[in-house]
Amino acid sequence: MALLEVNNLHTHFFTRNGIIKAVDGISFSIEKGEILGIVGESGAGKSITGFSMLGLIDQPGKIVSGEIIFNGVDLVKKSEKELQKIRGNEIAMIFQDPQTSLNPVISIGDQLMEAILYHNKKASKKDAYNASVDILKLVGLPAAEKRMKSYPHQLSGGMKQRVVIAMALLNNPKLLVADEPTTALDVTIQAQILYLMKKLSKDFDSSLILITHDIAVVSQLCDKIAVMYAGRIVEYGKKEDIIFNPKHPYTKGLIECLPKLNDDKERLYQIPGIMPSLLSLPEGCYFKDRCEFADKECDVYPDQQDIEGRRIFCHKVK
Amino acid sequence: MTKYILNRLFHSALVMFTISFIVFFIMFKAGDPVELMLPPDATQQDVVDMRAALGLDKSFIVQYQKFLVNVSKGNLGNSFIYGQPALDIVFERMPATMELAVIAMFISVLVGIPLGIISSIKPNSILSRIIMFFSLAGISVPVFWTGMILVLIFSVILGVLPSSGRGEVYLFTSAFTWDGIKHLIMPVATLAVFQLALILRLTRTGMMEVLMQDYIKLAAAKGVPRKVIVYYHALKNTLIPLITIIGIQFGQLVAFTIVTETIFAWPGTGKLIIDSIQNLDRPIVVAYLLVISFIFVAINFVVDVLYTFVDPRVRV
Numbered sequence A: 001m002a003l004l005e006v007n008n009l010h011t012h013f014f015t016r017n018g019i020i021k022a023v024d025g026i027s028f029s030i031e032k033g034e035i036l037g038i039v040g041e042s043g044a045g046k047s048i049t050g051f052s053m054l055g056l057i058d059q060p061g062k063i064v065s066g067e068i069i070f071n072g073v074d075l076v077k078k079s080e081k082e083l084q085k086i087r088g089n090e091i092a093m094i095f096q097d098p099q100t101s102l103n104p105v106i107s108i109g110d111q112l113m114e115a116i117l118y119h120n121k122k123a124s125k126k127d128a129y130n131a132s133v134d135i136l137k138l139v140g141l142p143a144a145e146k147r148m149k150s151y152p153h154q155l156s157g158g159m160k161q162r163v164v165i166a167m168a169l170l171n172n173p174k175l176l177v178a179d180e181p182t183t184a185l186d187v188t189i190q191a192q193i194l195y196l197m198k199k200l201s202k203d204f205d206s207s208l209i210l211i212t213h214d215i216a217v218v219s220q221l222c223d224k225i226a227v228m229y230a231g232r233i234v235e236y237g238k239k240e241d242i243i244f245n246p247k248h249p250y251t252k253g254l255i256e257c258l259p260k261l262n263d264d265k266e267r268l269y270q271i272p273g274i275m276p277s278l279l280s281l282p283e284g285c286y287f288k289d290r291c292e293f294a295d296k297e298c299d300v301y302p303d304q305q306d307i308e309g310r311r312i313f314c315h316k317v318k
Numbered sequence B: 001m002t003k004y005i006l007n008r009l010f011h012s013a014l015v016m017f018t019i020s021f022i023v024f025f026i027m028f029k030a031g032d033p034v035e036l037m038l039p040p041d042a043t044q045q046d047v048v049d050m051r052a053a054l055g056l057d058k059s060f061i062v063q064y065q066k067f068l069v070n071v072s073k074g075n076l077g078n079s080f081i082y083g084q085p086a087l088d089i090v091f092e093r094m095p096a097t098m099e100l101a102v103i104a105m106f107i108s109v110l111v112g113i114p115l116g117i118i119s120s121i122k123p124n125s126i127l128s129r130i131i132m133f134f135s136l137a138g139i140s141v142p143v144f145w146t147g148m149i150l151v152l153i154f155s156v157i158l159g160v161l162p163s164s165g166r167g168e169v170y171l172f173t174s175a176f177t178w179d180g181i182k183h184l185i186m187p188v189a190t191l192a193v194f195q196l197a198l199i200l201r202l203t204r205t206g207m208m209e210v211l212m213q214d215y216i217k218l219a220a221a222k223g224v225p226r227k228v229i230v231y232y233h234a235l236k237n238t239l240i241p242l243i244t245i246i247g248i249q250f251g252q253l254v255a256f257t258i259v260t261e262t263i264f265a266w267p268g269t270g271k272l273i274i275d276s277i278q279n280l281d282r283p284i285v286v287a288y289l290l291v292i293s294f295i296f297v298a299i300n301f302v303v304d305v306l307y308t309f310v311d312p313r314v315r316v
Helices: A046-054 A080-086 A108-117 A125-138 A144-148 A157-169 A187-203 A215-221 A239-244 A249-256 B002-030 B033-037 B044-054 B060-072 B086-121 B126-140 B143-157 B178-211 B214-221 B226-255 B258-263 B269-278 B282-310
Strands: A004-015 A018-030 A035-039 A061-070 A091-094 A175-179 A207-212 A224-229 A232-238 A305-307 A310-312
Touching: A004 A046, A018 A046, A018 A224, A018 A232, A035 A046, A035 A215, A046 A061, A046 A091, A046 A175, A046 A207, A091 A157, A091 B214, A108 A125, A108 A144, A108 A157, A125 A144, A125 A157, A157 A187, A175 A187, A187 A207, A187 A215, A207 A215, A215 A239, A224 A239, A224 A249, A232 A239, A232 A249, B002 B060, B002 B282, B033 B044, B086 B126, B086 B178, B086 B226, B086 B258, B086 B269, B086 B282, B126 B178, B143 B178, B143 B258, B178 B226, B178 B258, B214 B226, B226 B282, B258 B269, B269 B282
Parallel strands: A035 A207, A035 A224, A091 A175, A175 A207
Antiparallel strands: A004 A018, A004 A061, A224 A232, A232 A310, A305 A310
């Protein structure tokens, strides 16, 4: 049985201007120890998918329907109190911007220790302190004891992200959701942090959902890839298949956008146009206005096709 | 830390010096008190004599120099009208003003912050809307109106509260006697309405902004209970700007109780300064403004030091 199985999940936002279907019927699954990459442009619903796993959807948003089966239980049906016990304990999250994800007026040590103390009532302050120091060492933060007393402004961006990762790993979670964990970091630090996350998720035997707009990152780390567009998954399958043999025109476009070292082009490839607003989606396939293959057939949203072990939504792939 | 405090103290001294110059200069230019002090049938010789006796015949520079020398000895001059040391007169009136300001501020903070938090957690609930309606009214209604309406209702119509004076005073304050408390209620309420509304609204805005931050969401993602997030993670961040505002507002309260004191005939410094300005009683005006400035400077100094405890980013 898969560790996590998401079935037909809908997370909608009820705004004054209308209903924004940020996540509109997505399904995927993750085995134990597996790494799933969710790729897509800004506003495709990747982050909302991640927050849905923790039940952390702010007003006016809501999980409208669907299932999130985690370890055999449906998280959508859980109460806020039950979810609180799961958050940071069985499912943990790493945020995009380390500059803003640590509380500026609480010491690193206190922020780490509370993650233990609220989940393990039997743990003493000393246990929590020792565990926190150990985990800081594990993520490669120099002078861990000294750092426990530091405040976030005294740390660099890369160090802060290490703290955030340490915080997520404190309770040895079964699933880690990383929302663009390297976007706000220097390129040199990015590789370190990605390698660290891959290593730690293997060591801790945790599954990982890696949310990113950077398909290069996904291709390095993941076992499976889901490509999201305008709130839906358009292509989903094994990494090798999707990176080396993309079928959906959108996935092809994303990979085409990457700069290649041995290539002397003046300009990089761009997918023409922008993603449609979630408030005014076109009839039929959401990608049709930017797709070079689109024709009449695309005026109806494509059905799911299962081709060679991958799932794809496109009329033009047969 | 010591260097920081010394630095702040030096700044404070500089501010005080500048204020003394400005105030002295304005009062010098404001007019000649001698004409007001002498009876209408006084001779020209009387005027000249009186001017010489008060030292007002000298040039501005000489007068200011003499003033500075006296200040360094702790002497701010004698009142032209009362003949007593100006500082003593101001200090004699200060407890009455202070008790109004302190009690009003205490109530505003104690009520304003919790209500602000409540209305920030669920901004669209009915309770929040009621709180916001009254806070909007509180911040908009002028002080003199609040004061007079209170007098109309509680003194004139219901006849339960006295409309003027300070009542029985025990140990510098009327807060320890029942009669004193009855006299305090309306002036304090008048002063507190605006401050409470202001603190409430600032708390709410601050909390709403902080609650949207990533670190609040991360705390929730760690499984920290909502109550702890609101009252520890968020409130600690909101308090930082709030401390500054409370400090400034307290200074304002002490300095601008004038209207309230006039309505309730409260024998504080506000009433003293109005009378002294009308009489061109320069020593009292200067002494009063210096004392008020000193309170402002002292509060700012305390706020600066408090900051280093609340906000690790300014720790030195």
